[in-house]
Amino acid sequence: MEYNTIIIGGGAGGLMLASLLPAKSAVVIDANPKVGEKIRISGGGKCNITNALMDSTFYRGDAQFVASVLSRFSEKALLDWLARFGLHPVLRKGTQYFCLHTSKELLDILQSQSRKQRFLLNERVLGVHKRENIFYVKTENRTLSAQNVVVASGGLSFPRLGASGIGYEIAEHFGHSIVRTAPALVGFTVQKEQFFFKKLSGISTDVHIRVGEHLCEGSLLFAHKGISGPAVLDASLYWEKGMISIDFLPGFDWSVVRHSKKHLSSLLPMPKRLTKAFLLQFGIEDKAGKCLSSSELDSLQSLNDYRLAPAGTFGYSKAEVSRGGVATDEVDARTMMSRKERGLYFIGEVLDVTGRLGGYNFQWAFSSAFVCANNLGKREKQ
Numbered sequence: 519m520e521y522n523t524i525i526i527g528g529g530a531g532g533l534m535l536a537s538l539l540p541a542k543s544a545v546v547i548d549a550n551p552k553v554g555e556k557i558r559i560s561g562g563g564k565c566n567i568t569n570a571l572m573d574s575t576f577y578r579g580d581a582q583f584v585a586s587v588l589s590r591f592s593e594k595a596l597l598d599w600l601a602r603f604g605l606h607p608v609l610r611k612g613t614q615y616f617c618l619h620t621s622k623e624l625l626d627i628l629q630s631q632s633r634k635q636r637f638l639l640n641e642r643v644l645g646v647h648k649r650e651n652i653f654y655v656k657t658e659n660r661t662l663s664a665q666n667v668v669v670a671s672g673g674l675s676f677p678r679l680g681a682s683g684i685g686y687e688i689a690e691h692f693g694h695s696i697v698r699t700a701p702a703l704v705g706f707t708v709q710k711e712q713f714f715f716k717k718l719s720g721i722s723t724d725v726h727i728r729v730g731e732h733l734c735e736g737s738l739l740f741a742h743k744g745i746s747g748p749a750v751l752d753a754s755l756y757w758e759k760g761m762i763s764i765d766f767l768p769g770f771d772w773s774v775v776r777h778s779k780k781h782l783s784s785l786l787p788m789p790k791r792l793t794k795a796f797l798l799q800f801g802i803e804d805k806a807g808k809c810l811s812s813s814e815l816d817s818l819q820s821l822n823d824y825r826l827a828p829a830g831t832f833g834y835s836k837a838e839v840s841r842g843g844v845a846t847d848e849v850d851a852r853t854m855m856s857r858k859e860r861g862l863y864f865i866g867e868v869l870d871v872t873g874r875l876g877g878y879n880f881q882w883a884f885s886s887a888f889v890c891a892n893n894l895g896k897r898e899k900q
């Protein structure tokens with residue numbers, strides 16, 4: 519047997535795992551010529567590493583499973599670990615931790631800490647099988663053997679950065695079930711009724727979006743293809759099909775409108791172009807608030823509960839993550855080992871755990887990698 523552990527994927531989870539395992543105990547295989555490509559481009563180039571508000575409610579997935587993994591390597595533990603190597607992420611937007619200048623700060627740490635392992639880059643994994651307690655990992659160029667295999671190959675989003683469905687294929691090969699995947703943390707395309715949104719491309723406004731029981735707050739950005747921005751990305755995590763409700767004027771006190779001499783486009787706390795577009799839709803003139811009829815006021819107040827049924831999403835090419843994945847009831851949260859195949863592990867996005875916007879997905883990749891490293895370390899000593 520050539521290796522103790524083969525790690526499939528040198529992304530966030532795979533690099534953290536390789537950093538934590540004893541030197542020369544693992545080989546990391548990645549289809550990309552460079553590791554950590556998503557880290558590099560994440561968070562607008564500054565990488566939103568984690569969040570000060572951290573618990574299982576910020577994730578879609580089994581709450582107990584998520585809580586168990588996070589409790590073993592919390593956001594505080596992650597920040598302490600990074601501080602040991604001189605990285606002190608800064609808080610932005612209230613609770614989100616980002617690199618100070620660029621995501622390279624995080625990537626450099628992961629790369630230098632994982633350098634003690636072997637890396638095979640530019641090498642696509644094609645499949646895994648097991649014979650007489652040994653795993654065989656087949657790549658485009660060779661077959662490698664190991665005692666353990668960790669699937670850290672992520673989800674389907676951003677195929678141009680190496681994403682593939684290999685993790686799901688390996689899981690299925692070993693009898694795991696896959697919860698249906700879909701693009702998430704992604705913009706929505708719109709239906710005919712909202713085609714007028716396209717003319718508003720570039721405008722951003724603060725909204726509250728309701729999807730079922732979930733409330734997503736933040737800005738909404740009108741885009742060529744539909745709507746995007748943090749609140750929309752968050753909403754996409756929960757959207758299946760059907761209506762969402764957007765409050766374009768959260769907390770607005772309508773009583774000021776009745777007596778106001780100001781024109782609606784100045785009065786309503788939204789970008790003027792947006793107010794004018796809605797006025798046009800409702801067939802209302804841009805006039806003083808006090809000149810509005812009751813039915814016109816009613817129409818405008820519907821902006822607190824603007825219903826729309828997205829046509830779809832912008833798809834995997836634009837999605838930050840894939841939701842769904844390897845079913846977590848078939849994986850042990852104390853070890854990340856498959857309950858179906860001893861020595862087979864799953865970490866990161868390939869699992870059916872998806873975080874909201876705000877650093878939750880990196881924290882998940884790092885926490886699950888930590889749990890896995892602990893178990894592999896213990897098994898090695900046995």
Ligand SMILES: Cc1cc2nc3c(=O)[nH]c(=O)nc-3n(C[C@H](O)[C@H](O)[C@H](O)COP(=O)(O)OP(=O)(O)OC[C@H]3O[C@@H](n4cnc5c(N)ncnc54)[C@H](O)[C@@H]3O)c2cc1C
Nearest residue numbers: 527529530531549560561566643672680866867877879880
């Ligand atoms: C544009 C963008 C911005 C994001 N910003 C943030 C953010 O700021 N904060 C946050 O928390 N999350 C963010 N995310 C999500 C985050 O990047 C992922 O959830 C996280 O990287 C998942 O880690 P992972 O290790 O599971 O998978 P990945 O980091 O995706 O790594 C998987 C690796 O496996 C490799 N691989 C795949 N298939 C094969 C194969 N067949 N053979 C060999 N190698 C293979 C890939 O090349 C890749 O390197 C962002 C994602 C995107 C796309």
